[in-house]
Amino acid sequence: MTPDQKIENVIIIGSGPAGLTSAIYTARANLSPLMIEGEESGGQLMTTTEVENFPGFEHGITGPDLIAVMRKQAERFGTRFITRNVTKVDFEQRPFKVWIGDKLHLAKTIIISTGAKAKYLGLPSEKQYANRGVSACATCDGAFFRNQEIGVVGGGDTAMEEAMFLTRFASKVILMHRRDSFRASKIMAERVMQNPKIEIMWNTEVTEVLGDGKSMTGARIKNTVNGEVKELPITGLFLAIGHKPNTELFHGMLDMDETGYLITQPNSTYTKIPGVFAAGDVQDHVYRQAITAAGTGCMAAIDAERWLEGQEA
The missing domain is CATH 3.50.50.60 (FAD/NAD(P)-binding domain)
Known part of the structure; x- marks a missing residue:
């Protein structure tokens, strides 16, 4: 100095x-x-x-x-x-x-x-389809997914809030969590479980975001217990992992x-x-x-x- x-x-x-x-x-x-x-x-x-x-x-x-x-x-x-x-x-x-x-x-x-x-999953395909299906902010991007089937990843209160918010636009929200119980508060978890537009997939992790080069067309998911792999035809994926x-x-x-x-x-x-x-x-x-x-x-x-x-x- x-x-x-x-x-x-x-x-x-x-x-x-x-x-x-x-x-x-x-x-x-x-x-x-x-x-x-x-x-x-x-x-x-x-x-x-x-x-x-x-x-x-x-x-x-x-x-x-x-x-x-x-x-x-x-x-x-x-x-x-x-x-x-x-x-x-x-x-x-x-x-x-x-x-x-x-x-x-x-x-x-x-x-x-x-x-x-925002924390991401760390998949190369996730980067490829960022803002073309993959998002970390439901309030920012939810309205772009009207009448579509979309996924949410996470198990805390944020994931519950995002999933609930997205039901306003999406025809169906699939909430994927890698464990068999949520970290979220009891009241938030109950609200999600009672919502008819939300399907919960326990013990599930996303291993790849699928797309046609322009936008997302689905996700490859894996069951963390039995290792079963399948594809979900979702057009949006919201990450709510913090x-x-x-x-x-x-x-x-x-x-x-x-x-x-x-x-x-x-x-x-x-x-x-x-x-x-x-x-x-x-x-x-x-x-x-x-x-x-x-x-x-x-x-x-x-x-x-x-x-x-x-x-x-």
């Missing part, structure tokens, strides 16, 4: 809807934010084809287009971008330290918006829950370190929508701005 090194008002780590919204707000507050957007900038929306539930776009918009519009808006107000990954952080004392390789950046405040990743927040950088520094989500103080984006804020899917394991991420990005920007004012008063 050199004596004349610039100290940023705010560094935003991550560039999905939470990070970009916090950039728009902090830039308009004259804080001249520096966003380190990462080499895979834009977050989960970059792998989403059609977004139909983001307010303001009556005909829908693709995920990458939505990110591009938000990024231009942040840039217009003076956000600066570095398209590299943060390699190390140190929040022990202020100014906070953020490294990109050997290059050190200093900041008075930090907004963490590094997001989360999400993993991108919080490896912050282990040992910030409070996290058992899955790794950052814990923020109630009704705020404050982490346990004053001046460090967290927004979006990195701290939200409940809603996980672009619009709620954007909302907490706005909160983080306002929290950071007010905190800075309090320091300078």
Whole structure:
């Protein structure tokens, strides 16, 4: 750290809807934010084809287009971008330290918006048909499967919620779980079992997603007890086996829950370190929508701005 090194008002780590919204707000507050957007900038929306539930776009918009519009808006107000990954952080004392390789950046405040990743099964065919039948978000993609037979993989509360939600659109939902009992809460499991549109396949795992090269046409499944293999003629497969927040950088520094989500103080984006804020899917394991991420990005920007004012008063 050199004596004349610039100290940023705010560094935003991550560039999905939470990070970009916090950039728009902090830039308009004259804080001249520096966003380190990462080499895979834009977050989960970059792998989403059609977004139909983001307010303001009556005909829908693709995920990458939505990110591009938000990024231009942040840039217009003076956000600066570095398209590299943060390699190390140190929040022990202020100014906070953020490294990109050997290059050190200093900041008075930090907004963490590094997001989360949906867990996938790890099949090559699953990647091939991502957004062409395979999805990890029922609220995002359910409406594209009206009157079709589709599958859901998982055994927790999320899987139950997704399966129930999908019965609004699909003619039939086949819920596949690799064990013979659910991890889900009793009430959720009972609701699913009582739903006439849901068929449960116990001791079942998906081994391959089948398709015609363009879209998914079925799934190859295997019974985990007797090894029997068969094909299911489903046109959609929803994975509800959890999400993993991108919080490896912050282990040992910030409070996290058992899955790794950052814990923020109630009704705020404050982490346990004053001046460090967290927004979006990195701290939200409940809603996980672009619009709620954007909302907490706005909160983080306002929290950071007010905190800075309090320091300078």
